[in-house]
Amino acid sequence: MDNIGQISFIKNGEDGFPERLRNIPSAPKILYFRGQLPVEDEKFIAVVGSRICSDYGKRAANDICQKLVDAGFIIVSGLAPGIDTLAHTVAVENHCRTVAVLGTGIDKTSLYPQSNLDLSGEIVKNGGCLLSEYPEGTRGAKFTFPQRNRIIAGLSLATIIIEAKQRSGSLITATLAKKYGKPVFAVPGSIYSLNSGGCNELIRQGAILTRNAEDVLTALGLSIPEKAAKSLNTANPEEKLILEAISGEALEIDKIIAKTKLAPQTVLSVIPVLEIKGIIKTAGGTKYYLNK
DSSP states (O other): OTTSOOOEEEETTSTTSOHHHHSSTTOOSEEEEEEOOOOTTSOEEEEEEOSSOOHHHHHHHHHHHHHHHHTTOEEEEOOOTTHHHHHHHHHHHTTOOEEEEOSSOSSTTTOSOGGGHHHHHHHHHTTOEEEESSOTTOOOOTTHHHHHHHHHHHHSSOEEEESOOTTOTHHHHHHHHHHTTOOEEEOOOOTTOGGGHHHHHHHHTTOEEOSSHHHHHHHTTOOOOOOOOOOOOOSOHHHHHHHHHTSSSOEEHHHHHHHHTOOHHHHHHHHHHHHHHTSEEEEETTEEEEOO
């Protein structure tokens, strides 16, 4: 992070200050940033959610964010652990711009979470931006993270919530987006999942039920451009069996072995090849799913 440029700042009213943030309620008077500031004609969309997310949330975040960046959206999130980190990571892995709005200073010492120092550097290197209204040396406090959510909501055309408990900070972003007259999308989940309680309640209150990126783009009057799809056809019968096994759900390696009836050493040798090809992804640990 030390070699990606100095911290700059811009005041509200100066040329280059993000237009969407000029007149939101309690508009920031100054923004500190590293990287390329957002400009008016870019398509920004907020993706936020639980810090402690499930495999379901991870998979939803990956699939939705992948297609959003394919469609030319710049993802805005808060760099927090969990869904925020996954959203930024998808953008970075695709060498796309993403904007991280922090509730701390953006200097190396203050940045939260410290576990995302490397990711923050990658964000800037890929043309993105670290953004905060707090000066260097500002540590996070109870009020700084909810406060920064108005910048996430204000900057974005719409906000997507992927997993949130009923008292999640992500719901603050959703409330602000609605207040600003912007669409709010929420990924539904099991009625027995605490992580989905907030999303399910948002949908009950009128948020747009979101199963995939197509639901988002359709509601916004846009379409996903055609992209060269990764071929799932292969002459290798072992690969075909594994892909068929995980086509419906993420599975642990032992379950893949049981379902395919392949030798354990065969599965263990084929899985890394499919992952390198980008055909499958890990949902954490030894659980894998099809990268549709």
